[in-house]
Amino acid sequence: MGLKKRWFSAFLLFSSAxxxxxxxxxxxxxxxxxxxxxxxxGTAPAQTVExxxxxxxxxxxxxxxxxxxxxxxxxLGPQRACQSIGTVANCLPxxxxxxxxSLAGGKxxxxxxxxxxxxxxxxxxxxxxxxxxxxxxxxxxxxxxSSQDIPxxxxxxxxxxxTTTDGNNWLTLVLNGTGSFRFVFPYSxxxxxxxxMGAGTYNGSLTTSGSSVAGENLTIPVTMQVTTQxxxxxxxxxxxxxxxxxxxxxxxxxxxxISVVNIGQGTLTAGAxxxxxxxxxxxxxxxxxxxxxxxxxxxxxxxxxTVTIPSNAVNAPSAIxxxxxxxxxxxxxxxxxxxxxxxxxxxxxxxxxxxxxxVKGEQLSFSPFTQGAAPPLANQVGGxxxxxxxxxxPLFYSSYGQLAFQMPVDTALGTALxxxxxxxxxxxxxSVTVAQRAPRIIAVVNQDGSVNLPDGSHPAxxxxxxxxxxxxxxxxxxxxxxxxxAPGAEPLARVTGAVVVNFGGGVTEPQVVPDYAGLxxxxxxxxQLNVMVPAEAAMGIVDxxxxxxxxxxxxxxxxxx
Numbered sequence: 233m234g235l236k237k238r239w240f241s242a243f244l245l246f247s248s249a250x251x252x253x254x255x256x257x258x259x260x261x262x263x264x265x266x267x268x269x270x271x272x273x274g275t276a277p278a279q280t281v282e283x284x285x286x287x288x289x290x291x292x293x294x295x296x297x298x299x300x301x302x303x304x305x306x307x308l309g310p311q312r313a314c315q316s317i318g319t320v321a322n323c324l325p326x327x328x329x330x331x332x333x334s335l336a337g338g339k340x341x342x343x344x345x346x347x348x349x350x351x352x353x354x355x356x357x358x359x360x361x362x363x364x365x366x367x368x369x370x371x372x373x374x375x376x377x378s379s380q381d382i383p384x385x386x387x388x389x390x391x392x393x394x395t396t397t398d399g400n401n402w403l404t405l406v407l408n409g410t411g412s413f414r415f416v417f418p419y420s421x422x423x424x425x426x427x428x429m430g431a432g433t434y435n436g437s438l439t440t441s442g443s444s445v446a447g448e449n450l451t452i453p454v455t456m457q458v459t460t461q462x463x464x465x466x467x468x469x470x471x472x473x474x475x476x477x478x479x480x481x482x483x484x485x486x487x488x489x490i491s492v493v494n495i496g497q498g499t500l501t502a503g504a505x506x507x508x509x510x511x512x513x514x515x516x517x518x519x520x521x522x523x524x525x526x527x528x529x530x531x532x533x534x535x536x537x538t539v540t541i542p543s544n545a546v547n548a549p550s551a552i553x554x555x556x557x558x559x560x561x562x563x564x565x566x567x568x569x570x571x572x573x574x575x576x577x578x579x580x581x582x583x584x585x586x587x588x589x590x591v592k593g594e595q596l597s598f599s600p601f602t603q604g605a606a607p608p609l610a611n612q613v614g615g616x617x618x619x620x621x622x623x624x625x626p627l628f629y630s631s632y633g634q635l636a637f638q639m640p641v642d643t644a645l646g647t648a649l650x651x652x653x654x655x656x657x658x659x660x661x662x663s664v665t666v667a668q669r670a671p672r673i674i675a676v677v678n679q680d681g682s683v684n685l686p687d688g689s690h691p692a693x694x695x696x697x698x699x700x701x702x703x704x705x706x707x708x709x710x711x712x713x714x715x716x717x718a719p720g721a722e723p724l725a726r727v728t729g730a731v732v733v734n735f736g737g738g739v740t741e742p743q744v745v746p747d748y749a750g751l752x753x754x755x756x757x758x759x760q761l762n763v764m765v766p767a768e769a770a771m772g773i774v775d776x777x778x779x780x781x782x783x784x785x786x787x788x789x790x791x792x793x
Contacts, residue, residue, distance in 0.1 A: 258355070264361070268364065277387060283325075306328050316415035339368070383420050394437070394439075462496045462501075506539075539554060575786070586638065596652050618635060618651070679698070699762055703757060726750035733761060735765070
């Protein structure tokens, strides 16, 4: 069986020890507030998010609300006993005052608040808190027999009374999740017409009561528009970016692209999107479904625009608001939990020694997208350097908001500290948990070289030889140094742990020992497993995963015919 490797070169482009230096470590009990329902002309109740120190020393926090947000103010309260978390003794409350009386009804407002620390040594600072309010009425389009959920949040449990003008029971309030300890209560306004309800506009309201806070006892008008036509849902719903002066032109979003999906009936047909707001915002010249943002010449401050997508949907056109904040050029900044594996990109997940990683943030590099050299990898690409526990790590590529690197194979297990250096400036410090292995499947390639996708367009067959590309599979024999190319001839760098491939999600599904499991020849940090599809594998869309005695990968859906 050949060790196929060409496919991954394109994919990478697009796609316990103690903490080394004891220091304060910022933690927020939650990073989102709301959506908070508020009556039009009313004032939303005050909100609190608790911060605490998960490290040594002490925190010296400050909080900042964007100057353009006039309906929200924030301040730190004195240290007190924690009220929203039982495992920590003392917390610092971040208190929010919401001055919403002048906000227009029927709209949602969002602000991003930054919590930072005066000490550059503090780990995982700064962090952000997103505050959202839903003012006044709620209006949704929905197909007969389907449903829509509009999330709202309260600080206290409430009673509710639904009223519908037509007398049908299509409106409820649902509490999401259960538990004996609560600091906030996540509700959803649940709108669900019956399958036989005719197209038309239906009105109702939800009246909440029983809260000790007057602002949480209110009446929310709800309009349900039942339709058998397509209903367009834009993705993403909004775009908020912060770019520094001098940043290179960007294409947003890298993945997924600007699009609409049909959450109604019929067939949705969408046209090419258009933009308003200025020449800095336009469709990308190479990939028109991507959005190009060029901050060249923009002054510091907010720049707003709109992406409009035409379609045949009943709620067309779809408008995506865009807000780009231009700030002065400064040090690189890594997002909290912005150090991720390059397979599943789940914030906070454990990663592996030798893993292929990404760092997400701002001002990481001011060069255009720069592909690094083939292995052996360089420790600097596009003017950016990554430090893991104070030592340089090799890079695959660099860009303004994302770097890809290899976690050193000798990184101590436990908490690792990551920083970025650029132009003699050093970023904040972000932590990530490192284990010996953290298997993640990236893709499955069929015997004919096509990528196996769950849409069934390129299925595999019993007896076919698949190549599973993965990261985080742990140590190999022989060992391969950080950033070095894996051997291209025997002895190949084979995985040392016992590994099987599961064809299906159940414990009784077939397990196959791969013919080869190890590093992909000439690549750094990339593994592959060569395995034959067993005759007893189920037909159709099958969950495929890679398992070790101590860990299992994510599941990837493949098609078998």
